[in-house]
Amino acid sequence: MTKGAADWLQELQNLGIETPLRIMNVCGGHERSISSAGLRTIIPANVELVPGPGCPVCICPEEDVYEAIQLALNEDIVLVAFGDMLRVPVNVPRREPRSLEQAKAAGADIRPIASPTEAVRIASEDPTRTVVFFAAGFETTTAPVASMLAEGVPDNLLVLLSGRLTWPAVAMLLNSGKPGFDALVAPGHVATVMGPEEWEFVVADHDIPAAVAGFTPDSLLAAMYSVMRQLRDGRHFLDNCYPQVVRPGGNEEARRQLDAVMEVVDANWRGIGIIPKSGFALREAYAAHDARKRFTSYADASRKRVGEMPPGCDCAKVVLGKIYPNQCRLYGRGCTPRKPIGPCMVSDEGACRIWWSSGMRENEWAGREKDTVNG
Template structure:
């Protein structure tokens, strides 16, 4: 541990905590850094760090995954997606493919990509084929997707957009009667795009301490200390502990790309439901590259099931910070990274997968329930 990280940890341990203080971290990257560095084991026992809804793979709705799968199987497009999306399970009979990976095994041409520019390159390499890029993610992912429209796209490339904004999910949790946290660590990467000011609503509207954090132990511990100090002193403000990267007003160029490419619309979050003005939709000016316009809609009403996870799976409660990952009945039993039942065990930003990777194998190893 660096001297700076030790400094922040020492300051935290000097604080007098008369009660349990629960801090939610929104970002899956934060949860990964916290867990893999073992920071929870170094903090005083009265501090609880709760994973939140910061995994885009986990909240991608069933209907979007199903549409992507059917486009590849029925319309015989060459489907491209970020790698984590290929293993996300959806609710279908065992006789049918239940993930993009399974559809690929059944003969669909589905390929993982690492960058939006890969989609352009593949479309140019295969001008004779229809290429669909299934693009899911939060603001940091959708900004480079939006940047594709800064240049002329190949005619055979269309996009199936499943992008979401981060803050509406946090706003929903704060407005819920079951809000389970006392302070918030706001996502650093999102703040670099949209500006740290976007998170001012947490202290201003809800009187909760908040701090923007980066992904090093030093930045995370500084943010935790700030949230604790604010709580103990009875004051709430937004502290930017990632100021070297998350600059005031964010990244104007990225914001311009987002505005030019997308409209903001009501959108479904798997495990949560429909949140107002929380999703990205391609603007009408880009309709010729919108897969939803170019191909049949395979998502019949039974597929549009808000909040539904696989039977027995508690990913919805994990996403909303109501339980810890290892408190799901399926964790480590029916659900493991090799055989994921729920989406939180698939992605490197999913809390269940992160906890498994950090060595948590049973419910006995779970911290106190956040409720």
């Protein structure tokens, strides 16, 4: 008989930990489960659950979105992208399209897709047109893109890749000396593909307790119990609270395909900067399908200077868990899911959008120009 959420909650209270404790999650799916199940209101008051870097749309470099918009506007191509990407705003003069959605309204052929297999189908149906697949995502989403290329795609299908790895952002926070959390709940579906071992560095190098969790409230509470007990006992290790799905080594075939098609490179994160070995790039063997090699004139290096979050938007601090979503001055004021200003309010994985759709309406920005939570 497995334990349910109520049992784990009781166990968690029985630990009797009274010191303030911050547990970070790095997955939009985790944050959505935590918010929709209301876990923050039922766990002990001294425990904070901090949403960290868990939204690939939010950190997709502004210059990559700009490049996709310019390609779609100026070349005779079909641009396809996961639906979340279409509303991500870029910083441009008022008269220019500021998202793929606006570029589409201006006449560009831009289509939302739900799967890489749709990109293959669209390219197969009309071999005379070039199809560019703008693919942003973390490991779970980038692995299927690699799988698509490994299986073989039509000559007219190119990929504008903006894939990222999750763990290097956590490593960057830990190496900063001010990580802002005492324990980590590691992402279950990233670990399903890549293996839980990716997260061992959190314990081995930083002595921070960690547990891989699934997406049900009981799996998340089990992970919280695990890391809190590790802290109480002073014995830290990487726990796996999602063993039904997360196996040692992950999905080895998926990792093999990922490695065959892509290499790991230093990569830019919107509002955050370059994180070493945190991005995917197509290997030379797949250069014929690399949109960046076919269309070289759209990568505008000068944009990297303006490639930040929109003015006034604190998405970068939200992504790094430095503030909570409603501690941004724009939250619920200028920025709502209907009229989003920052990417964290656009994406279903963005912490701002998740908090808003879970009913959090109060803005707690107190006019302070500092990292409120970490102080």
